[in-house]
Amino acid sequence: MEAARPRGRRRRARRGTVDRPLNTRLIRVGSVVLAPALFALLFSISTTRALARPQLEPVFDGAAAAALGAELSTEFPARVPGSDEAERAARWYTETISALGLEVEEDVWNAELVDLGEVELRNLVTVVPGRSEEAVVLVAHRDNAGTGQRRGENASGTAALIELARGFAPQRAVPAPLPNRTLILVSTDAGAYGGAGAARFARTSPYAPQALAAIVLDGLGGGGRPRLAIAGDGSSSPARALVKTASARISEQVGRTPSMPSVFTQVVDLAIPYAAAEHGPFIAEGIAALSLTTGASNTAGDLPGGLPEGRLGQLGRATEALLGSIDISVGAAFQTPDAVFLEDRAASGWTVRLMLIVAIVPFALGILDLVARGRRSGLPFIPALRALRTRLLMWLWAGVLLWVGGLTGVLPTGAALPLPPTSSFVVDANVAGLAVLALAFVVGWLVARRPLIPSSPPTPEERLAGYTCALAWLGFVALVIALARPFALAFVLPSLYAWLWLPLRFRLWRRIGIYVIGLLGPVGGILLLGRELDLGPVDAALYLAGLATVGYVSIFAVLLTLAWLAAAAQLAALVFGRYGPYTRAPLFRRTAPERGQG
Template sequence: MAAVPPPPARHRPRPGSLERPVNAKLYRGTWLLVGLPLLVAAFSVARPAPLPPPEQLSALDGPALKAVTSDLVQFRSNRYPGTAGAIDAANWFRDQLRPYGLQLRTERFSAVVARIGRLQLQNLLAVAPGRSPQTIVVMAHRDNDGTGPGANDNASGTAALVELARAYSVLTPAHTIVFLSTDGGAFGGLGAAEFLAHAPERHNVVAVINLDAIGGPGRPRLQIGGDTARTTSGTLLETTAARIAKQAGRGPSRPSVLRQLIDLGFPFSPWEQAPFVSRGIPAVTLTTAGDRPPPTGEDTVGRLSAVRLGQVARAAQDLLGTLDQGTEFVQGTSSYVFVGSRLIRGWAIELVLISMLLPFFAAAIDLFARCRRRRIALAPALRSYRSRLAFWAWVAVMFELFGLLGIWPGGTSRPPELTGSAARDWPAFGILMLGVLTLAGWLVARDRLLPRRPVSTEEELAGSTVALLCLAALALLVVATNPFALVFVLPSLHLWLWLPNMRASRPWTRAALITAGFAGPALVLGSFAFRYGLGWDAPWYVLELRALGYVPFVVVVLVIPWLAGARQLAALAAGRYAPYPEVGERPPLGPARRLVRRLVLGSRARRRAPQPARRAFGG
């Protein structure tokens, strides 16, 4: 009888083995749970209706507005805050409105601008008292960066503000109307932030219309974001869009869904509606400019479009009339994502993002359970992660310490100029010292993380499991702070989860998977690089936002464990991972470690010694 041939060797490792430890069936099956939040989000879609148009028709004229704009530019083209030109521009604004009987008021303040110093600024207010103390603010920043005429940015908005104030000087509005000419708008809305902090009317503000660069030939655009994960009122947005569509023949351009998600996950806006939206006040910016200010040589009166200037100004007048005659409109702000004329509520999007963590959590916990069943020690891998965490914490602490010591340029926590030197002019001494300290920390941490012997498959699996579990804990912290920021974390979680199954894959495949996991941070930096035109300076600008305090410290706290997990998984993918060595495997202590060890042991001995022995120690 012929012998039965042996079964063919398996070419693919068995699921659940050390070569394929991640449970793909569990991962795929858990995605079914995401369907319910998606269904809830679909039912949360709403279409806010615009408020009815005003009874009084707008009558602002484009050529007349262009003439007023030209008058301001010719009077003072350099309106850089704190200069004689800025003072002259403020006097020009007062002179334009003084004959009309409005209540004029000047609010002087100062602010520290990074790399410039303390500037003396002034907000100008023209108040049209209404029958109600509830206040609607119409504002435009008066200043520019001093490098060009600033015709569109923002003499055009100031001219429209003057004409709107003149029109309301003969009316008795239902609401009190404040026509606010701010200073420091070119530096992240310093004047708007000052108004919110100290103006007497700030407690009664119910809506804000901001006019910024409204005379360009481009399609009108709406800016609706804030300094926090909030969006302006849907009713205000749709009403503004309807008024613009009536005047311009088509609706305004709005941010894409991806841009809105990025702005909610990493709140940033250089426009002056942002401080109001963050305070829960519905606010919207009308503009014809892009996200980055135009080149100085192009911002001249000759490039203004009188037609577009008139259209946007009349739309603003109609919007103001609509808000003033409305007996009520949506108060406060919330989180939305607008898709055309519809909106998806923020809580529904947060629910979907949180549910997308479930497949990763299920697979990561199952991976942990497999390690426990196989009695794979996780403590050395956890210590290895701890060393990487300590290194990144060291870098972050040094960066923050340099800020406290004044090595980094400090100033008011508002976004610096996009066209300024914030992304380029960093102190060389500070960068050099931070680099030296970073290198020192890396050398100390590296000493315990170098592979000194062959690493077993079980040890590599332990390293992956610990890193993935720490990333899971980080995801929970993100949920507790800003669930929209999961947009930046989810790609790394779902891609890096499969690294344990790719141990036998080609190195370039593992490297590609690690690189793809950085898609989240790339979204943030890409937004600054391309949307705001910063290019390769984008990382430096983001660091400047943190140095000024605009980006909260909690973001740094969340980035540190993510970087530690990314570094451990990258070491595994590159074949350079080693678990934290046992006592017998550790290299001899260097002079720095010996000194620290001697000081620590001496301190412990002094605390434990009895009183006579302490005197013998010299204490």
């Protein structure tokens, strides 16, 4: 006789049914493909040797540099790009360099900058010829954001640039030293407003094609721990040898290694990509570059008051030694492949990309199986797809409103540059304009959502169809990201593997928890960007919108974000019990007359 089934114990649902739609075994088997990618990543981690130290000790004079910085910041305290004081500061720099016996070339152009409009900018370029046409570029911006604004104040960088130039100037009867490689000194404009001068030089200067490496000096008088900024405007990184050598030369002079971005910060910067410092355009053009600065965030500048002679001397000598190391290097590789730096080691970027791409394989297998089983069981996919289409159109409407915000001045427009985090649209947001845009979005959603209002509770089959279509669309978005910008998968992967389990029947609080976990990728990216720029979460999100309206974040990236949001919206409706399959409902319902009435 068959044993009696224990009371109170539910029978486990059969795999492939509405109650148990996911093939977890297939997902686990698909996870095996992660092992080779993980091994490739681990084996790519290696140490890099620093370039040799120059035989001559650096002679950078910190006191002289501090005096130059004090003169610049005192005589020209408000060097806002395009202003008369900025022009006088440029003349002061030219006269100071010319007094050393070096020539200065001027590059003048117009650019539209956020909060300033169209202004006239000028780069000042000094060339120290070397035995080779290969060049090393030394960059410092001389502008600032105005009197009393620490952010963007770089009198220390300009002073260090002049003091380093003194070492290559002729001394009375003694001819100027002849370096092995040509040295190019660039005093850029609009560094405090997105680095327009650095971008101009990297993209248009006739000297840029010969550039082997670029070193940017920014905020050396910040007073904090020395820091190397390495993120570029593209999915590339500075040469490992350059980063390692810069770290070694700074450590020798300061007594401690400079700080660098965390691994996750580097991946986020490669994913957006985003570079607040002036070395970004150089990396985008294939030139190995980094920025030497101080402080914990990208908004730090020189401290108010006099520049610290000791720290300025240490970093100036470290820069001089770094220039010497590059100058005497023979056959050193300065390519700019993507890489992730781990203190004294680095992982090859291609292995990180491979790991991120392979990570979507188990999800893709699970979704393909879910779609196939759904088709065999006759799930109502058409209404679910139409519901997803409606939500996608609504988020595209949000993208149109973003564009309208740029046209109306609610959000910024201008050159495609990283915006200053203290831009007026962030610190003094147009609340009324933003409210009108939000209201327009809400009105559009109220009109478009009528076919999505559930007239009756959806059946389990309709809910599963809604989940399947949203997850399949999410997988398609992830595939496009993997092909176009693999590092951006870091934002998407949490949503893939958290929301994959939503079709299972959980209690409401568990569904909400799973949904929130899926939001950690984009929310974490916004919080991390806000931390870099000293912005709160709301201001950081508004800042990202500004990057989109000025064109620094591409339209393609914006469209992918809106596509992801459409899937997230449909899944949110399912999680919170507000989902209804698409129905063709008339705008005005008319009740049929009862029998017997005219």
